[in-house]
Amino acid sequence: MANEAGKRLMLLGWALTLLVLAFVGLALFIFTITGFGLVLVSIGIPMLLVSLPVVRWYANFHRGWAGRMLGTQIASSYRPPRPGNVLVRLWGVVRDPATWRDVLWLLVNSIAGLTLTIVATVEAVFGLLFWWWPKKTALYADAQLIKWLLSPSKKALLASRVRELAESRAETVDTQAAEIRRIERDLHDGAQARLVALGMNLGMAAEAVERDPENAKLLLAEAQAASSEALAELRGLVRGIHPPVLADRGLVGAVQALALANPMPVEVEADVPERLPAPVESAAYFAVAEALTNVIKHSGAHRARVYLRHDGELLRMTVEDDGRGGADAGAGSGLRGIERRLSAFDGRLDVTSPPGGPTVVTMELPCASSSPKTSPSSGTG
Amino acid sequence: MRVVLAEDLALLRDGLIRLLEAHDFDVVEAVDNGPSLLRALVTHRPDVAVVDVRLPPTFTDEGLRAAIEARAQIPGLPVLVLSQYVEQLYARELLADRTGGVGYLLKDRVFNVRQFVDAVEQVAGGGTAMDPEVISQLLTKRAGDEPLKALTSREHEVLGLMAEGRSNAAIAARLYITEKAVSKHTNSIFTKLGLPPSEDDNRRVRAVLAYLNG
Numbered sequence: 001m002a003n004e005a006g007k008r009l010m011l012l013g014w015a016l017t018l019l020v021l022a023f024v025g026l027a028l029f030i031f032t033i034t035g036f037g038l039v040l041v042s043i044g045i046p047m048l049l050v051s052l053p054v055v056r057w058y059a060n061f062h063r064g065w066a067g068r069m070l071g072t073q074i075a076s077s078y079r080p081p082r083p084g085n086v087l088v089r090l091w092g093v094v095r096d097p098a099t100w101r102d103v104l105w106l107l108v109n110s111i112a113g114l115t116l117t118i119v120a121t122v123e124a125v126f127g128l129l130f131w132w133w134p135k136k137t138a139l140y141a142d143a144q145l146i147k148w149l150l151s152p153s154k155k156a157l158l159a160s161r162v163r164e165l166a167e168s169r170a171e172t173v174d175t176q177a178a179e180i181r182r183i184e185r186d187l188h189d190g191a192q193a194r195l196v197a198l199g200m201n202l203g204m205a206a207e208a209v210e211r212d213p214e215n216a217k218l219l220l221a222e223a224q225a226a227s228s229e230a231l232a233e234l235r236g237l238v239r240g241i242h243p244p245v246l247a248d249r250g251l252v253g254a255v256q257a258l259a260l261a262n263p264m265p266v267e268v269e270a271d272v273p274e275r276l277p278a279p280v281e282s283a284a285y286f287a288v289a290e291a292l293t294n295v296i297k298h299s300g301a302h303r304a305r306v307y308l309r310h311d312g313e314l315l316r317m318t319v320e321d322d323g324r325g326g327a328d329a330g331a332g333s334g335l336r337g338i339e340r341r342l343s344a345f346d347g348r349l350d351v352t353s354p355p356g357g358p359t360v361v362t363m364e365l366p367c368a369s370s371s372p373k374t375s376p377s378s379g380t381g
Numbered sequence: 382m383r384v385v386l387a388e389d390l391a392l393l394r395d396g397l398i399r400l401l402e403a404h405d406f407d408v409v410e411a412v413d414n415g416p417s418l419l420r421a422l423v424t425h426r427p428d429v430a431v432v433d434v435r436l437p438p439t440f441t442d443e444g445l446r447a448a449i450e451a452r453a454q455i456p457g458l459p460v461l462v463l464s465q466y467v468e469q470l471y472a473r474e475l476l477a478d479r480t481g482g483v484g485y486l487l488k489d490r491v492f493n494v495r496q497f498v499d500a501v502e503q504v505a506g507g508g509t510a511m512d513p514e515v516i517s518q519l520l521t522k523r524a525g526d527e528p529l530k531a532l533t534s535r536e537h538e539v540l541g542l543m544a545e546g547r548s549n550a551a552i553a554a555r556l557y558i559t560e561k562a563v564s565k566h567t568n569s570i571f572t573k574l575g576l577p578p579s580e581d582d583n584r585r586v587r588a589v590l591a592y593l594n595g
Contacts (some may be wrong), residue, residue: 224492231489235466245468248441253470260469263521 005128012124014065015139019117021058026110028055032103049086052093059102062109063150066143077152077160098156105149116142172344186237194230198223242282251281255288255306262304264296270308276315280367283345284308284315287338291319291361294334299323299359315365325357338363382505385427386411387418387444388463389436393488397431400491404498415443422451422458429505433488434464434471445471456480461504463488472515476593481586484510484546503546509589510546517541519593529592531573539566544589 032051038044056078063074078099082092093099120138152160205219238244246254252270259266276284288306295304301323309316327335328351338361339349347365384406388394391413398408410421414437422430430451436443448460461484462475475483484504490512491497500510520541523529532540535556542552549567553560567585574591576584 228489228492231465231487239466244435244466245470248435249470257468257470260473261518263518265522 008124008127011127011139012121015117015120015124018065018139018142019114019121021062022110022114022117025058025106025113028058029103029106029110032106045087045090048094049090052090052099055099055102055106059105059150062146066146066150069139069143070147072147074147074151076150077156098152101149101153105146108145108149112145113142116145168343168346171340175340183237183241186233190233190237191230194226194233198226198230201226243285246281246285250275251284252308254281254285255308258285258289258292259306262292262296264301265303266292267303267305268308269305272308272310272315274310276310276367280315280345280365283341283347284317284363284365287341287347287349287363288317288319290334290338290341291317291363294327294361295319295321295323295359297334298327299325299357301357301359310367313366313368315367317363317365319361319363321357321359323357323359324355325353325359326355327351327353327359327361335361382429382502383407383409383425383427384501385409385418385421385425385430386432387413387415387421387430387436387447388433389413393433397491400494400497401431401501404494406501414438415447418444418447419451422447423454426455426458429459429461429482429501431461431463431501434462442471445474449474452478452480457482457507459504459507460484461486461501461510463491467512467514469515469518472511472593476509476590479590479594481509481590482507485515486510486512487514499548499551500546508546508586509544509593511544511593513545515593516544519544523592528574532570536566536570536573539563540570540588540592543567543585544592 028051031047032055035044035047035051038047056076060076063076067074076098079092079096081089116138120142123138201219201223205216205223208216208219243254243257245257249257250272252268252272255270256268259268275281288308292304292306295301299321301321304319304321307316307318307320335349335351341347342349342363342365345365345367347363350362350364351359352362353359382405384401386394386397386401386408388397388411394411394413398411401408409425409427412418412421416438418430418432418436430448432444432448434442434444436447445462448462452458452460456478457480459482460475462471463486464471465488467485467487472485475485482504484500486497486500490500503510520537523537529537538556539552542555547555549560549563553563556563567588570588571578571584574588576587576591578584
C-alpha cells in the first residue's frame with residue numbers, strides 16, 4: 001500500500017512539474033518567435049542562439065518523459081550540425097524542419113498540454129484521496145500528444161535512413177577496395193615472387209645437373225623450400241579471404257574450428273539451426289574472429305566464451321572474456337573494424353567493459369536463414 | 382600394399398599415383414569424388430586410403446566425410462587425409478573413434494617423399510601421422526591438461542613427434558639424443574599416462590590418441 005501511495009505521489013509530482021514546464025514552454029515559445037521577428041535587428045540572432053538549443057533540450061526532455069510513460073522510445077530527427085561558424089550552424093538549425101515542429105509543439109503544449117496537465121494534477125490529487133480513481137488518463141493523453149507531435153516525420157526518418165545507408169555503403173566500398181589492394185600486394189610480393197625464384201632455381205638446377213650435380217641438388221632443395229613457403233603464404237591469404245572451413249561447415253563449424261585453434265580455452269555455445277547466407281556467414285565469422293583476437297591481444301583473459309544464436313531473423317553473437325576490461329569501441333581499431341563490417345549488413349556492435357572486467361562484446365546481424373549450400377548427398381555431420 | 386587414392390585434380394592424382402607406385406604401393410583404384418570414394422573403400426577394403434579433403438560434388442569436406450563414414454562401416458580402416466590447410470576440428474573428428482590408423486597432413490608434406498612414404502606406412506600399420514601444424518597448436522594448448530600435466534616438456538616433445546608418426550630412431554635424430562634416451566622417455570610417458578605394459582606398438586598408439594584427443 002505504501003508503495004502504491006508513493007507511486008501516486010510521484011504522479012502528482014510529474015503532473016505539477018509538467019504544469020510548471022508548460023508555462024515555461026509558453027515563455028520559450030514567445031521568446032523564440034520574438035527572436036525570429038527581430039532577426040533583422042541584430043538582437044534577434046543572439047536571442048535565437050540562446051533559445052533554439054533550449055527548445056531542443058526542452059523537447060528532448062519531454063520526449064524522454066513521454067517515452068518512459070508509454071514504454072517506447074521517441075526518437076528525435078534533428079539534422080547533424082553543419083560544419084562552420086556559429087552563424088552557419090544557426091542557419092542549419094533554422095532550416096531544419098524538426099526545429100519548426102518543435103516550435104509548433106511548444107505552442108500546442110502551452111494550450112492543450114497546459115489543460116491536460118491541469119486535469120492530470122486534479123486527477124493525481126483525487127488519486128491520492130480515492131484509491132479507485134483512475135489516476136493517469138490525462139498524463140497518458142499528454143504523452144500521446146507529445147509522441148504524435150515530436151516523433152520524427154516519415155520523411156525525416158527516410159532521410160536519416162538514406163544518410164546512414166550512404167555512409168555505410170561508402171565505408172563498405174572503401175574497405176573492399178583496400179582489402180583487394182592488400183591481397184594484390186600480398187600476392188605480388190609473396191607467392192608470385194617465390195614462384196619466380198622457384199622457376200629460376202629449377203632452371204639453374206637443370207643447367208647444373210650434369211656439370212655440377214652437388215650444386216644441382218642444393219638448388220633443387222632451395223626450390224622445394226620456396227614452393228613450401230609460397231604454399232604457406234597462399235594458405236594464410238586464403239584464410240583471410242574466406243576460410244575453407246567456413247565454406248565446409250558454415251558459421252558454427254568455423255567458429256568451433258577457430259576456438260580449437262586458439263591458444264586460449266574458448267567455449268562455444270551455438271544455436272544456429274540452419275546455414276545462413278554466405279555473405280552474412282563471412283561477416284559474422286570475421287567479426288567473431290576479430291573479437292577473439294582482441295581478447296588475446298588486449299584483455300589478459302584466461303578463457304573466453306562465444307555464444308551464437310539465430311532466431312530466424314536476427315543473428316546474435318556474444319564474445320565474453322574474464323580479462324581486465326576497459327575496452328573502448330572508439331579507441332580500439334579492432335572493434336571499429338568489426339563495426340564497419342557489421343554496418344554493411346545493418347548490424348550493430350555493443351561493448352560493455354567496466355574496468356576490472358569482464359568484457360562482453362555483443363554483435364547483431366539481421367538476416368533470414370538460407371538453405372544449406374551443400375547438397376543432401378554429403379552424409380555424416 | 383593396396384592403396385585407394387582420392388584426389389580430384391588430375392595433375393596431383395597422377396603425381397601421387399606415380400609417387401606411390403615408385404615406392405611399391407599398389408594403387409587399386411584412384412577416384413575423383415566423394416561418393417565413388419566411399420564405394421571404393423567399402424568394396425576394396427584397402428590396406429590404406431590416401432584422401433584429399435575437398436572433393437566434388439560439393440567441393441567442401443566431402444573427402445573427410447566419406448573417410449569417416451567408411452571407418453564407421455569398417456572400423457580401423459587406415460586413412461591418410463591430405464589437405465591444403467589443416468584444422469584442429471577435422472583432426473579431432475578423424476580421431477574421435479579412437480581406433481588409430483589415421484593420418485592428417487598438409488599436401489606440401491608430399492614434397493619430402495621419404496617422410497611422406499613413412500607416414501603412409503605408419504598409418505597403414507595402425508599408427509598416426511599428424512601434421513606438425515596440428516601438433517604445434519596442441520603443444521601450447523594441451524600442456525596444462527590432465528593427465529598430460531604430469532609430463533615434462535621433453536616428454537611432451539617426444540609424444541608430439543610420436544603423434545606425427547616418427548619412429549624412435551627418427552625422434553632421436555630430431556632431438557639430438559640417443560635412441561636409448563628416447564625409449565626411456567617413452568616408457569616414462571606410458572607410465573605417467575597409466576598405460577599398462579603390453580605389445581609396444583599398441584601402447585604407442587594409445588599414448589598418442591590420449592594426447593591428441595585430450
